[in-house]
Amino acid sequence: MMDVALVDLKKDFPILARPIHGHRLVYLDSAATTQKPQVVIDAEVDFYSQHNANVLRSVHTLAEEATTLFQNARQTVARFVGASRPEEIVFTRGTTESLNLVARGFADKFLKPGDEIVVSPMEHHSNLIPWQQAARRTGANLRFIELDPVGQITLEAARAVIGDKTRIVALSHVSNVLGTVNPIPEIAEMAHAAGAIVVVDGAQSVPHQPINVAQLGADFLAFSGHKMCGPTGIGVLWGRYPLLEESDPVMYGGEMISFVDRETATWADVPEKFEGGTPNIAGAVGLAAAVRYLDDVGMERIHRHTTNLGEQAFDRLHAMSGVSVYGPQRPHSGVLAFNVDQVHPHDVAQVFDSLGVAIRAGHHCAQPLMQWLGVGSTARASFYLYNSDQDIDVLVHAIEETKRYFRR
Numbered sequence: 001m002m003d004v005a006l007v008d009l010k011k012d013f014p015i016l017a018r019p020i021h022g023h024r025l026v027y028l029d030s031a032a033t034t035q036k037p038q039v040v041i042d043a044e045v046d047f048y049s050q051h052n053a054n055v056l057r058s059v060h061t062l063a064e065e066a067t068t069l070f071q072n073a074r075q076t077v078a079r080f081v082g083a084s085r086p087e088e089i090v091f092t093r094g095t096t097e098s099l100n101l102v103a104r105g106f107a108d109k110f111l112k113p114g115d116e117i118v119v120s121p122m123e124h125h126s127n128l129i130p131w132q133q134a135a136r137r138t139g140a141n142l143r144f145i146e147l148d149p150v151g152q153i154t155l156e157a158a159r160a161v162i163g164d165k166t167r168i169v170a171l172s173h174v175s176n177v178l179g180t181v182n183p184i185p186e187i188a189e190m191a192h193a194a195g196a197i198v199v200v201d202g203a204q205s206v207p208h209q210p211i212n213v214a215q216l217g218a219d220f221l222a223f224s225g226h227k228m229c230g231p232t233g234i235g236v237l238w239g240r241y242p243l244l245e246e247s248d249p250v251m252y253g254g255e256m257i258s259f260v261d262r263e264t265a266t267w268a269d270v271p272e273k274f275e276g277g278t279p280n281i282a283g284a285v286g287l288a289a290a291v292r293y294l295d296d297v298g299m300e301r302i303h304r305h306t307t308n309l310g311e312q313a314f315d316r317l318h319a320m321s322g323v324s325v326y327g328p329q330r331p332h333s334g335v336l337a338f339n340v341d342q343v344h345p346h347d348v349a350q351v352f353d354s355l356g357v358a359i360r361a362g363h364h365c366a367q368p369l370m371q372w373l374g375v376g377s378t379a380r381a382s383f384y385l386y387n388s389d390q391d392i393d394v395l396v397h398a399i400e401e402t403k404r405y406f407r408r
């Protein structure tokens with residue numbers, strides 16, 4: 001059964017009170033982006049109305065307040081993921097930028113022809129294309145850990161690919177399509193034994209479960225603020241400090257330098273050397289508010305709640321005729337991809353919308369996974385802390401309505 005106390009959280013999210021086409025909004029698209037609680041909206045408004053100034057440069061009162069808020073946000077995020085120091089948190093625009101930063105700043109510098117980058121077919125394009133491009137630039141080769149029949153990465157399959165040529169293992173922690181939870185700590189141990197570093201795409205895990213980077217075994221972890229109740233345009237690259245120190249900056253300009261003359265420049269320390277230009281200060285402040293909100297609810301509770309909803313929904317849809325659900329039955333995160341026989345996922349999403357239910361339809365930025373599944377696209381329902389058992393009833397009802405509509 002659902003954690004009853006979490007139902008009350010809907011009232012923290014003003015947008016969830018908005019009717020859609022005369023229906024209660026049932027928001028099942030949190031894997032794309034989550035809704036924002038009032039405390040996050042208020043934190044951004046308060047920043048712009050009371051403290052707005054640029055950071056790390058001027059000495060006036062507003063500039064000092066803004067700098068303090070910005071650096072406090074870094075500390076809040078560092079504590080949230082168990083970083084050993086705040087400087088290990090690099091603010092970026094999101095997961096995509098974070099992963100590109102590692103590919104450019106670390107992989108380009110250290111990969112040699114014949115080295116191997118290991119990924120999987122379930123990766124979001126953000127954790128695939130940067131490695132394809134790094135491989136092209138450096139002469140390294142891309143290798144894939146094949147999935148088992150339900151879309152999981154087994155340790156045997158990982159062992160078959162990770163070897164003495166492996167330099168980088170880059171995997172999603174939780175699939176944004178299959179809902180699969182990957183065994184990152186075990187794979188990290190394997191990768192480290194082979195002398196490789198581990199890059200984790202945490203876009204779908206950091207928002208949903210307690211994360212401690214040391215226990216995860218990652219060397220780099222990328223995630224996005226907007227998928228964890230925070231604002232858009234702010235995200236994080238966490239990296240082990242020595243690896244960040246060794247990495248090259250990729251964005252050159254203001255505030256990332258130590259000294260500049262006409263011909264040359266030297267870099268500021270980590271993390272500023274990766275944060276060229278004016279950062280998204282209000283976004284960082286909003287992200288810190290989101291982290292405090294999630295912490296207040298409790299990451300263990302959120303994890304139990306969304307996993308429970310994902311698994312319940314899997315069972316309900318699995319039992320329906322004319323519906324295919326993808327990914328493993330257990331464990332299954334709060335992301336559920338499905339198809340309704342003979343109905344295009346975009347049509348499914350359209351009928352859902354007419355009933356006030358927001359889902360996503362498409363390839364979910366994971367075309368190689370669609371090829372593996374043998375489908376062009378899927379519908380996807382994804383749950384978060386503000387969803388309830390009732391929302392699953394609405395999901396099931398919306399599928400029945402879709403079937404009825406297209407049978408006519």
Ligand SMILES: Cc1ncc(COP(=O)(O)O)c(C=O)c1O
Nearest residue numbers: 094095096124126176201203224
């Ligand atoms: C697993 C995964 N990785 C990466 C991303 C990219 O995140 P962003 O668009 O915030 O950079 C997403 C977003 O859907 C995702 O689900």
